[in-house]
Amino acid sequence: MKKVINAQHIHKTFAAEKEKVMVLKGVSTTIYKGEFVSVMGPSGSGKSTLLYTLSGMDTIDSGEITFNDQSLTVCGETELSDIRRQQMGFVFQQPTFLKNLAIIDNIVLPALRDNRKKGKELANKAKQLLERTGIGDLAYRMTNQVSGGQLQRAGICRALINEPKMIFADEPTGALNSKSAEEIMKNFLQINQEGTTILLVTHDAKVAAQSERVLFMKDGQIVDELHLGKLSNPFLENRTEKVTRKMLKVEM
Amino acid sequence: MYYRMIRNDLLRNKLISITMMLFITAMTTLVSLVAILTINLIGSIDTLTKQAEVPDFLQMHNGDIDTERLQSFAAAHENVKDFQVLDFLNITGAKIQLGENSLMDNIQDNGFSTQSPKFDYLLDLDGQPIQPTEGELYVPIGYMKEGIAQIGDEAKIAGKAFQIVGFLRDAQMNSPLASSKRFLVHEKDYQELVSEGTLEYLIEFQLKALSKTNEFETAYADAGLEANGPTLTSGLFKIINGLSDGIMIAMILLVGFLIVIIAFMCIRFTLLTKIEEDYREIGTMKAIGLPLTDIKKIYVAKYALLALVGCLIGLLLSFTFSGPLLENIRLYMGESDYASWSILLAIFGSMVVFLLVIGYIHFLLRRFRKISAASAIRTGSPEEKNARKNYFFLSKNRVLPTNVFIGIKDVLSRKKLYATMLIVLLLSCFIMVVPWNTYQTVSSPTFTKYLGFGDMDLMVSMYQSDEHVDNEQQVVNYLNESESIEQFVQITSKSFKAKKEDGSEEKIVIELGDHNAFPIEYHAGKAPEQPNEIALSSMNATEFEKQVGDTIEIISDNGTETFVVSGIYSNILNGGKTAKAISSDESAPTMRLNYYIKLNDTSQIAGTAKEMSEALPFVKVTDADNHKQQVFGATIASIKTAANVSLIVALFITGLVSLLFMKLLVAKDRPAIAMLKAIGFTNQDLSKQYTTRGMFILIIGVAGGSILANTFGESIAGMVMASFGIEALTFVSHPIIYLGFPVLMLLVTLLATKIGTSQAGKIAIAENIKE
Numbered sequence A: 001m002k003k004v005i006n007a008q009h010i011h012k013t014f015a016a017e018k019e020k021v022m023v024l025k026g027v028s029t030t031i032y033k034g035e036f037v038s039v040m041g042p043s044g045s046g047k048s049t050l051l052y053t054l055s056g057m058d059t060i061d062s063g064e065i066t067f068n069d070q071s072l073t074v075c076g077e078t079e080l081s082d083i084r085r086q087q088m089g090f091v092f093q094q095p096t097f098l099k100n101l102a103i104i105d106n107i108v109l110p111a112l113r114d115n116r117k118k119g120k121e122l123a124n125k126a127k128q129l130l131e132r133t134g135i136g137d138l139a140y141r142m143t144n145q146v147s148g149g150q151l152q153r154a155g156i157c158r159a160l161i162n163e164p165k166m167i168f169a170d171e172p173t174g175a176l177n178s179k180s181a182e183e184i185m186k187n188f189l190q191i192n193q194e195g196t197t198i199l200l201v202t203h204d205a206k207v208a209a210q211s212e213r214v215l216f217m218k219d220g221q222i223v224d225e226l227h228l229g230k231l232s233n234p235f236l237e238n239r240t241e242k243v244t245r246k247m248l249k250v251e252m
Numbered sequence B: 001m002y003y004r005m006i007r008n009d010l011l012r013n014k015l016i017s018i019t020m021m022l023f024i025t026a027m028t029t030l031v032s033l034v035a036i037l038t039i040n041l042i043g044s045i046d047t048l049t050k051q052a053e054v055p056d057f058l059q060m061h062n063g064d065i066d067t068e069r070l071q072s073f074a075a076a077h078e079n080v081k082d083f084q085v086l087d088f089l090n091i092t093g094a095k096i097q098l099g100e101n102s103l104m105d106n107i108q109d110n111g112f113s114t115q116s117p118k119f120d121y122l123l124d125l126d127g128q129p130i131q132p133t134e135g136e137l138y139v140p141i142g143y144m145k146e147g148i149a150q151i152g153d154e155a156k157i158a159g160k161a162f163q164i165v166g167f168l169r170d171a172q173m174n175s176p177l178a179s180s181k182r183f184l185v186h187e188k189d190y191q192e193l194v195s196e197g198t199l200e201y202l203i204e205f206q207l208k209a210l211s212k213t214n215e216f217e218t219a220y221a222d223a224g225l226e227a228n229g230p231t232l233t234s235g236l237f238k239i240i241n242g243l244s245d246g247i248m249i250a251m252i253l254l255v256g257f258l259i260v261i262i263a264f265m266c267i268r269f270t271l272l273t274k275i276e277e278d279y280r281e282i283g284t285m286k287a288i289g290l291p292l293t294d295i296k297k298i299y300v301a302k303y304a305l306l307a308l309v310g311c312l313i314g315l316l317l318s319f320t321f322s323g324p325l326l327e328n329i330r331l332y333m334g335e336s337d338y339a340s341w342s343i344l345l346a347i348f349g350s351m352v353v354f355l356l357v358i359g360y361i362h363f364l365l366r367r368f369r370k371i372s373a374a375s376a377i378r379t380g381s382p383e384e385k386n387a388r389k390n391y392f393f394l395s396k397n398r399v400l401p402t403n404v405f406i407g408i409k410d411v412l413s414r415k416k417l418y419a420t421m422l423i424v425l426l427l428s429c430f431i432m433v434v435p436w437n438t439y440q441t442v443s444s445p446t447f448t449k450y451l452g453f454g455d456m457d458l459m460v461s462m463y464q465s466d467e468h469v470d471n472e473q474q475v476v477n478y479l480n481e482s483e484s485i486e487q488f489v490q491i492t493s494k495s496f497k498a499k500k501e502d503g504s505e506e507k508i509v510i511e512l513g514d515h516n517a518f519p520i521e522y523h524a525g526k527a528p529e530q531p532n533e534i535a536l537s538s539m540n541a542t543e544f545e546k547q548v549g550d551t552i553e554i555i556s557d558n559g560t561e562t563f564v565v566s567g568i569y570s571n572i573l574n575g576g577k578t579a580k581a582i583s584s585d586e587s588a589p590t591m592r593l594n595y596y597i598k599l600n601d602t603s604q605i606a607g608t609a610k611e612m613s614e615a616l617p618f619v620k621v622t623d624a625d626n627h628k629q630q631v632f633g634a635t636i637a638s639i640k641t642a643a644n645v646s647l648i649v650a651l652f653i654t655g656l657v658s659l660l661f662m663k664l665l666v667a668k669d670r671p672a673i674a675m676l677k678a679i680g681f682t683n684q685d686l687s688k689q690y691t692t693r694g695m696f697i698l699i700i701g702v703a704g705g706s707i708l709a710n711t712f713g714e715s716i717a718g719m720v721m722a723s724f725g726i727e728a729l730t731f732v733s734h735p736i737i738y739l740g741f742p743v744l745m746l747l748v749t750l751l752a753t754k755i756g757t758s759q760a761g762k763i764a765i766a767e768n769i770k771e
């Protein structure tokens, strides 16, 4: 199987007030094409940091990260930007948008930068994405005129506009109620079925249970892993239970 | 604890703190400078006037004089306190050699005299009347300033040797704007020179009641006494003495005023941004029940510290700058009696600035009360409302590059935020353009039309004398025959009386002739065309309380004739009180004959002038351009200095405010920047977006500023000029001002934007996105 991300022995320290804090202590992991992987772990264990370093948004002190066989550690800022824009998609916990652009404009934004002439085409594509995530009629609203859950779905549409190879999501359901969270997860599953690789950080066992593999982090290291397999037969109760039990074990 | 918090805050926002302080410094410097300069100028003029005991009324006279008749007039008139006639021995510049320099090309009427016995003293640089000994020569201070004469130099006056031992202040004729200059020699030397020049007289009166100067002037004219020359009063001496420095002060005042506005806008902007940043904290403190006065105290203390330091530095700077700026005033007029007052006033001004800043901050902090704890914690600071209808969709845009579109869109949708920078750039542009346009206008050849004479090349003038008729014919013949003259017109100045509104009669000098040949600027109405029309200088119009269309009765030996006022014009020379009409009344006495001349070839002005003065030794030939240069040179130079200072100040403000603004903007937009970077926008993209914002505002600001400068600025400059007697000023500009200056601003803004937003590239995505 083709590796989308291959990380070896990554170390990352932050310089806090006076002493240095090592947040990633030699993390190694591989994510394969088409996988849906989630990351769990106690607060402060380094989940977000892992996500941002794997996507090249944050630098690492040592180790090696490749994305589609391309080493991210040797890339310059601009190259990293290009990779992020063209091959990656991001969904944040707090959906951040340019407040003065309409939703549809925010969605086409990353694509338009390279294809200014294709505004119409891209707008159509964005509308399709919005339809698919169920908010097709909100395209021309401003970002402060829709609900948090709707905004998060718009965020997913933006992540998808460039047909990325991989999507990174940091607690995408963290700020949502359970109903909205369920709908968002449906969106993710559908995207994954269509072939996009997903790496998702979450605190919610129910969310993690829908992915095919769960990584457990503790104190800057991946300490355990749970293979659930594709969500083909829905023994969801069972899956969630498994994740919860593992999580408790890790936290002990 | 407060101390630590304030220190940390100041250190963390170093650039912003320094910028705020610089603005307060600039504001204080200018306010205090204006105070110091104004007080010293007024003080020096007053001191000089007092020390020299300037006459309240002065009639210059060229020709025979009947001293006894004058004496009895003075004795009989109730308002006369003192009276004297001084000699003014006019010697042509060619006969005056000061060290290496000859005064050949000097346009001044250079005259020699002895120290006055009673009043109108010529003073040394300590303000004491000078008593020269034989062989000593005291030279007008202006020649020292121009570097024409030096102490110790040998001087040759009409072949007689003198030693230059000092310079003199002359309360009447100090200014380059006064057309005569007095040299001082010993009585005995004077007698030896008498045969070398033409004698003119200064008939001088000191009055008991200054308010009745006009009545005295009329009485003097009524008495038919010697009046072959300009009439001047003490008020005019003061204006002439103060003009050049006054214009400079006026410009500093204008710039200072705008800087005060800009500084307050920046304080407002910075403070509001800071409050927005702290919004949540303030809400939290409110929620947990801490008194808001505590937070307020921190804010106020911080700005009070900045304001205090800024004011102190500003005050010191103003003392430093006032030295060189006062140099001219000190040199020409000496120390002011009010010097200590000026320092007190400067300190007082700085204190006012300080209190204003603090007061303004208190005023701005009122909005603390409006912060609702609940909403502050839940939603953070309120953004500008965006619910307005959206007309420009990025996805529908086909024209602009995406980054440019985002930049412009941002400006358009956060107008309130960008308004600050826009107004500052607009004012900067204004500060840049108005003084330069004023300078261009004043230095342009057409400026003379505001001074009461048209755009001529040469002027030939002669005072009335016994050989008058012969001479007149000789001049006319010469001018008619000369090949190089394209056009000339004869203007005769005659003295009449006119009825005022209250029925009293007052002297009026009317220039008779064709006033359309060399047109001047009328700020109301037009030149006289009919025999019964008359144009008045603005001073006369005020004096007689006339407006265009009013009638005025002119009294001559032939009786009373009614004229209609056809126009009003500016005139600051010859005492400022003139009138123009076309009819020629043979009966009234001619005071002066002027010929306005236009040459075929303007490069021949100097040569023709020389030929003419040789061929017609009894006339005075004036080279109009050279004349203006010598008369207004100092004033124009001080306007130019002010214009240059304004240019630098404006560019400095542009840079500083752009920098401050961009820095605050980046801080404010941090989450959006992080997001854009996360979704793959490069640093260059961000840079383009911010540059677009800067440029977009700059373009609007420069356009607005230019328009404002040409309308409102013109009126302001006009008003300043009007206070010196020049009215209805229209700007003459130069392409550089409207092309070059914006380019300069553009470069400065670009640079400031680059530096101000350089931090944007360094914003760590992860830190600003993860909650």
Ligand SMILES: Nc1ncnc2c1ncn2[C@@H]1O[C@H](COP(=O)(O)OP(=O)(O)OP(=O)(O)O)[C@@H](O)[C@H]1O
Residues within 6 Å of the ligand: A014, A015, A016, A021, A023, A041, A042, A043, A044, A045, A046, A047, A048, A049, A050, B767, B770
């Ligand atoms: N910019 C920073 N400077 C210093 N320390 C940091 C910085 N960012 C994160 N850390 C530290 O790194 C550790 C890991 O942070 P990270 O945000 O990756 O945790 P997380 O697992 O995502 O936690 P959560 O579940 O609460 O989001 C924490 O202990 C945090 O204090």
Ligand SMILES: [Mg+2]
Residues within 6 Å of the ligand: A047, A048, A049, B770
């Ligand atoms: Mg996290």
